[in-house]
Amino acid sequence: MSEDGILHGTFFMNGDVACAEGAISAGCRFFAGYPITPATEVAERMSERLPHVGGVYIQMEDEIASMNAVLGASWAGVKAMTATSGPGFSLMMENLGLGVILETPCVLVNIQRAGPSTGLPTLPAQGDMMQARWGSHGSYEIIALVPSSPQEIFDLIIEAFNLSERYRVPVLVMSDEAVGHMSEKVVIPEISPENLMSRRRPDVPPEEYLPYKADGDLVPPMAIAGEGYRFHVTGLTHDEKGYPVMTAEAQDKLVRRLVDKIKLNRNDIIKCEESDVEDAEIIVCAYGITSRIARLAVQQARNEGIRAGLLRLITVWPFAEERVKELAKQVKAFIVPEINYGQIVLEVERCAAGKASTVLVPHMGGSVHTPHTILNAIKESLQ
């Protein structure tokens, strides 16, 4: 550990702990949360670590308050995060929407367990993927990243903070129990300050500042509470001053911008990883823990002479629409294994638009796919 309390080196740690360390490295100095399996270790680690780096940890009375505290901390100028799982994620949805309309940078981690409701607290699922996209009411765009290993949780938490600061939007990190609770080697580098993004601050004198007036990139500069800039926050539809305006015109202007600032910058946001796709006639599209197993299935298929490839989604929202549309012209089928009864497969199917067939390999949760199940689906799609 260096003098500033930030960890560097090579460790054998679980995904939840790597998540907390990623946040510390990213400059997160506020965590509010309510412990829930399998995300408790994130909170536990943050409670130990934040005091050593001058940060604040608060255990709130529930997840509704946790999300609100995170938004407040962010408005006070601090990078803030919370971590939860299914039932807590549901409770956070209302104030996630508040974070969206207030354009508040923050990171919300969901270590997914099997639902609905309390479900299987200690066992994995990927059942909240559509909730991540549509869980709060109203029209909006969100960013969601999906890590597949403890190392990748670490890396993507930093990415999540950067994206949230850049676009002034809550960023979701949608991990799962398998990745959160597995331990692997995690290399924690020294992150140089130029690789850590901070929200753009107003460059006009306070009397000229309009807190929701955006420039060309559609992201308004953000003042910090107490610095002399006047601002007003409300969940109501507001104008550039931040004051409520109850008209269709104000709604149109605001919601368009909230959506477009993500949509129009999607090429800067979306990350995928491809292997063996150049000549592939079958592509397995997978994310998170399932992508690791999909990789094994693709390797086995290749060994058996099947031209299979893997499209691993790192960013799930916004969805890698253009790439899937392109690949649909090349392949016979997309195989989509996920630990739910069909969520991201709907997006793949929409983008494939009948040009390639789409096969869901569902798993209801509680464990993970076997490589064999995915391999079988690959073979069946060729028949």
Place this chain on the structure above:
Amino acid sequence: MGIREIRIAGFGGQGVVLSGQIVGQAASIHDKGFATLTQSYGPEARGGSCTSEVVISDEPIGYPYVQNPNVLIILSQEAYTKYVNDLPSDTLVIIDPNLVKPDPSQNPAPLAIPATHMARELGRVVVANIIMLGYLAAVSDILSPKALKKSVLTSVPKGTEEFNAKAFELGYNYGLEHGKKSKSKADG
């Protein structure tokens, strides 16, 4: 060497998870391989069933859970009943004979080290898992003894390194003395 899998099963409080942590760290940090540790346990802090599983490989690991263990360390009768059936015949099964009464028809018979008793004799029962890891280093080639020992010493609380090194050596020497012998007896 391909994929090697180890499962350690007992009850909470025996150092089952720490043992898995030490093995995984040895393989992926002190040796130059890859390792994934997963664990499962009941709701109790102590006394409930507890299992840790480590998959070791020379390549990045896809499937994170143990499927066909090369080594199975069993520290409770419940775990014995749960895991000892349907094992590949070349699985190395190690028990603490004071905690587990094996089925006499099991062939080959499991290797045995009274690690808990030895730890008590040494002065602190908590090092039973470290004695067991020393024994593992002697009777199995799943990991280098050097990496395992180094991993033990970087994982235990500061100030207890010397005592834990002693425990590790005790298990290691017991393994050299008795482990191979019982293994060859089982083979022959």
